[in-house]
Amino acid sequence: MKKLAFIFPGQGSQSLAMGKALYEEFDIARSTMDEASDALGFDLKALCFTGPVEDLNSTENTQPALLATSIMALRVLEAEFGAALKPDFVAGHSLGEYTALVAAGVLDYAVAVRLVHARGRFMQDSASGDVVGRMAAIIGLDTDKVTEVCSEASKDGEPVVAANINSPGQVVISGHISAVERASKLAKEAGAKRAIELPVSVASHSPLMAAAAEGFDSEELSKVNWGGFNVPLVSNVEAKVTDDSSEVRSLLKRQLTSPVRWVEVIECLKEEGVEALVEVGTGKVLTGLVKRIDRAIETLNFGLPEDLDKLKEAFA
Secondary structure, X not given: OOEEEEEXXXXXXXXXXXXXXXXXXXXXXXXXXXXXXXXXXXXXXXXXXXXXXXXXXXXXXXXXXXXXXXXXXXXXXXXXXXXXXXXXXXXXXXXXXXXXXXXXXXXXXXXXXXXXXXXXHHHHHHOOOOOOEEEEEEEOOOHHHHHHHHHHHOEOOEOEEEEEEEEOOEEEEEEEHHHHHHHHHHXXXXXXXXXXXXXXXXXXXXXXXXXXXXXXXXXXXXXXXXXXXXXXXXXXXXXXXXXXXXXXXXHHHHHOOOOEOHHHHHHHHHHOOEEEEEEEXXXXXXXXXXXXXXXOOEEEEEOOHHHHHHHHHHHO
């Protein structure tokens, strides 16, 4: 049996009608989405299925929406496959790490839904002051060069950093709007193919999230009762395996100001002997990134009922 990891998407994977097909076909998907709505006190299903898209894209809504649709998919997989499809490791991209912790048994689902809703609120509140954050994707420049460009573009009070190390040649930078603009210009001068401004006002995974991280930690993370790991996690912050619940609070606090080391996460899974990955939830963003990191790793998706056939061919 191949060693297997489940990976879970983060912000940027959301789309209108996500989860709708699973909700309509599987009882377990319906109860999972309804549980999230009950935990939040509003109809998350309607937001996911019909929007409006502006509300779905608001970070405090996007985060529980993505977590809920991924757990819907996960529970369908568990119901359909049982012990025949059990991951040896889990990982998630940024927000997706919370979903991974639910999958690993460390975080109660309803608690996680409320937690990421609060996380989004703290992040959004960080963008409501005088400092305007921005993110941009730098295409066609290696990580070391992007880091060098960010260092050159940063000034006192105007930082910019490499925030998401997504794949070779794709690094997202994050920070003060002026510093991001400077870094984007410098990156293109250094040979980047493109510098694409992302439609966000929150400087995720940058020093501008420091106040959000402190508030989120003291008001939310400090109250969580963490369970034990049923399956180990490869974390965003350290890009190494952990199955120690006492580390989780610190990792999730640090995650808000630290880069998502996705290339290293996938390399770590490969070093642990993982040969196949299943992206669980809406979209195929992570599958695309993995193919650019290491094409030798088999990649599959589960976010739609029709995806079951390919999984059954591979694992049943």
